[in-house]
Amino acid sequence: xxxxxxxxxxxxxxxxxxxxxxxxxxxxxxxxxxxxxxxxxxxxxxxxxxxxxxxxxxxxxxxxxxxxxxxxxxxxxxxxxxxxxxxxxxxxxxxxxxxxxxxxxxxxxxxxxxxxxxxxxxxxxxxxxxxxxxxxxxxxxxxxxxxxxxxxxxxxxxxxxxxxxxxxxxxxxxxxxxxxxxxxxxxxxxxxxxxxxxxxxxxxxxxxxxxxxxxxxxxxxxxxxxxxxxxxxxxxxxxxxxxxxxxxxxxxxxxxxxxxxxxxxxxxxxxxxxxxxxxxxxxxxxxxxxxxxxxxxxxxxxxxxxxxxxxxxxxxxxxxxxxxxxxxxxxxxxxxxxxxxxxxxxxxxxxxxxxxxxxxxxxxxxxxxxxxxxxxxxxxxxxxxxxxxxxxxxxxxxxxxxxxxxxxxxxxxxxxxxxxxxxxxxxxxxxxxxxxxxxxxxxxxxxxxxx
Numbered sequence: 360x361x362x363x364x365x366x367x368x369x370x371x372x373x374x375x376x377x378x379x380x381x382x383x384x385x386x387x388x389x390x391x392x393x394x395x396x397x398x399x400x401x402x403x404x405x406x407x408x409x410x411x412x413x414x415x416x417x418x419x420x421x422x423x424x425x426x427x428x429x430x431x432x433x434x435x436x437x438x439x440x441x442x443x444x445x446x447x448x449x450x451x452x453x454x455x456x457x458x459x460x461x462x463x464x465x466x467x468x469x470x471x472x473x474x475x476x477x478x479x480x481x482x483x484x485x486x487x488x489x490x491x492x493x494x495x496x497x498x499x500x501x502x503x504x505x506x507x508x509x510x511x512x513x514x515x516x517x518x519x520x521x522x523x524x525x526x527x528x529x530x531x532x533x534x535x536x537x538x539x540x541x542x543x544x545x546x547x548x549x550x551x552x553x554x555x556x557x558x559x560x561x562x563x564x565x566x567x568x569x570x571x572x573x574x575x576x577x578x579x580x581x582x583x584x585x586x587x588x589x590x591x592x593x594x595x596x597x598x599x600x601x602x603x604x605x606x607x608x609x610x611x612x613x614x615x616x617x618x619x620x621x622x623x624x625x626x627x628x629x630x631x632x633x634x635x636x637x638x639x640x641x642x643x644x645x646x647x648x649x650x651x652x653x654x655x656x657x658x659x660x661x662x663x664x665x666x667x668x669x670x671x672x673x674x675x676x677x678x679x680x681x682x683x684x685x686x687x688x689x690x691x692x693x694x695x696x697x698x699x700x701x702x703x704x705x706x707x708x709x710x711x712x713x714x715x716x717x718x719x720x721x722x723x724x725x726x727x728x729x730x731x732x733x734x735x736x737x738x739x740x741x742x743x744x745x746x747x748x749x750x751x752x753x754x755x756x757x758x759x760x761x762x763x764x765x766x767x768x769x770x771x772x773x774x775x776x777x778x779x780x781x782x783x784x785x786x787x788x789x790x791x792x793x794x795x796x797x798x799x800x801x802x803x804x805x806x807x808x809x810x
Contacts, residue, residue, distance in 0.1 A: 445485065449758055451751070452491045452509050454519035454529070459497025463521060466743060470542055473747025473781070474518060476731050480748075481755050488755060499524055503532040510537050515768075516754045518747075520544055530554040536765035538772060540754045542746040545589045545663065548791065553769045555792050557750060557785075560589040562596030564689050564712040564796040565661055569600035571710070571798045571809070572687060578654045580687075581610040581628040583621070583670075584661050593661035593689055619669045625677045632656045633682050650683035657685040664694035671705035680708065690714060690796065695742025695782075698804045706804070712796040713806050714783035727781035742782065749780035753792065 453474050455467035471492065478488040491514060495502040502520070506529045509517060516538045520526040523546035529539055530550025538553045547556040572580055580601060584594040591613070598608050610631035612624040636653060658679065662670065667688075674686060688711035691697065697706065727748055731739045757772030773787045783794035799806040 446487050447485060447759065447761075448487045448489065449755065450489045450491065450513045450515055451754060451758075452493060452514045452517045452519075453751075454493045454495055454502070454505055454509070454517050456497035456521065456525075457492075457494040459495075463497050466521060467519075469741055469743035470519075470521070470747035470750070472731070472735065473744035473749070474751040476727065476734055476744065477748045477751035477755065479734060480730055481752075481759075486755075486759055495519075495525070497522075497525075499528045502528050506532040506537075506539075507534065510534055516540070516758055518542070518750045518754055526550050526554065526556065536769070538754065538757070538768055540750050542750040545587075552790070553765065553772075555753070555772065555787075555790075557746060557753075557783075557792055557794070559791060560592040561689060561712070561793060561796070562592055563793060565593035565596040566600040567796060567798065568659065568661075568687055568689065568710075568712060569597045569604065569606065572601065572657060572659070573604040573606045576655055577606065577657050577685075579607050579609050579632055579656045580659055581612070581632050581656075582608060582659045582661075583612045583614070583624055583628055585616055585618075585663065585666060586613045587616050587663070590661055590663065594659075597659055597661060618666075621670050621673050622677065625670075625673060625679070628658050629677060629679055629682065629684065632658065632684055637682075650681075653683050655685070656683075657687050659687040660692075661689045662691050664691045664697045667691050667694075667697045667706075668701055671701055671709075675705055685710065687711065690794075692801065693799060693806055695746075698801075698806075699741065703804050706801045709801045710798060710809060711801065713799040714794040715797050723779050724781055745781035749782050749785070752780050753778060753785060 453471060455470060456463045457467050457471075458464065459467070474490065478490055481488050491509075491512075493505050493509070495505055502525050506517070510533060514537065517529070518540050520529050520539060520541040521543050523544045526539065526541045526544035527546050527550045530553075533539075533551070533553075536551075536553045539550070539555070541547065541554075541556040541558070543558050544550075544556045545559045547554045547559055582594050582598060584590040594611065594613075598611065601608050610628055612628055614621055614624055633653070633656065640652070658674075660670065674680075679686070686709045688709055690712050692706060692709050692711035693713040724745070727745055728739050731744060753772070753775065756775055756778055758768065760771055762768045762771040773790055776786045777795075778785045785792055785794055787793075798809040800809055801807075
């Protein structure tokens with residue numbers, strides 16, 4: 360059995376934080392907004408809450424040895440009764456494109472902040488989480504090299520891989536199956552065993568939307584989706600559930616992956632849903648169409664967040680709202696990136712699924728916000744760090760039990776159920792990470808639970 364999968368245990372002989380962040384030489388981590396830039400030393404630097412820190416800096420805010428903080432006081436109290444207990448050392452890596460294109464680099468920094476907070480929060484138990492931060496610069500070839508190097512080290516799991524291609528390459532580059540977890544890639548099913556992502560197809564949520572549509576009383580539904588396998592799977596699940604409920608699906612349209620113009624598909628769906636009904640009203644050119652006279656219909660769009668940015672404005676442009684055609688969707692519409700960047704008027708009125716735990720009244724979300732703001736000493740302004748937190752949380756939860764071989768680790772991770780994170784509640788089903796969802800109404804960027 361390979362030593363790299365073993366947990367190292369040491370006796371605690373002094374009181375302090377059970378957290379260590381390792382920054383490997385040869386890697387670059389951009390400074391956080393409002394924080395410190397990390398100029399990496401020539402040799403690896405191990406930073407601990409109980410050690411005085413020399414050199415140029417570290418992730419987050421540096422603490423001086425003799426100045427107690429709220430985190431250190433809590434950790435000291437938690438460890439006083441177990442000062443001779445065993446501390447488990449868990450070495451993980453964070454592989455992100457910090458030096459990649461500006462958009463990816465900024466997103467990576469936010470993800471990294473969430474990972475850091477997760478490590479801090481896990482330090483409350485007798486667990487020493489060490490994070491090695493590495494930069495693949497958004498280069499697939501470099502991703503492959505770094506993953507193989509990490510497998511030859513003591514690293515027991517890796518978080519990162521923002522894009523589908525990156526995750527697939529990382530999965531295929533492995534020799535011994537070190538577990539990989541991505542916050543955003545949707546290609547985990549194509550990357551091999553032991554590869555997971557918070558994103559991906561969610562046929563359960565799509566079926567839930569079909570039940571909502573049936574209960575609402577829609578008389579006709581059209582479906583518009585991407586040709587990507589993930590979007591197709593959700594569309595299939597919606598259609599299958601609709602048909603079992605007797606809800607008519609009168610049109611299904613698919614667009615090519617990477618498309619940015621959807622006029623033809625939107626117009627065709629619009630005509631399918633309304634043309635015959637409006638024609639039957641025998642309206643003259645100067646007559647007014649009273650939408651309350653029309654039957655309730657909807658267009659269902661199980662599409663990824665990056666497509667919402669393009670398709671949402673075009674739906675408004677082609678006037679589907681003026682014909683009382685409701686828009687239904689899945690989690691792509693409630694993704695924090697969409698809510699933060701897409702014009703609010705283009706998503707207001709959409710009914711879609713959202714991950715339970717994302718709304719502000721959820722305890723874990725509030726606790727994460729408080730931990731983030733306490734650690735970085737600034738307000739949390741984005742939903743992205745929560746994804747980084749949850750990505751690391753799932754990996755730590757799966758590894759902290761002491762599984763050693765790749766197969767034992769896979770079984771441990773895939774046995775996780777109802778893990779409550781900052782952005783959702785997670786369970787592993789058939790090797791896939793699924794988040795508990797609820798149906799919400801989007802109102803000016805605010806998610807309001809339906810019913």
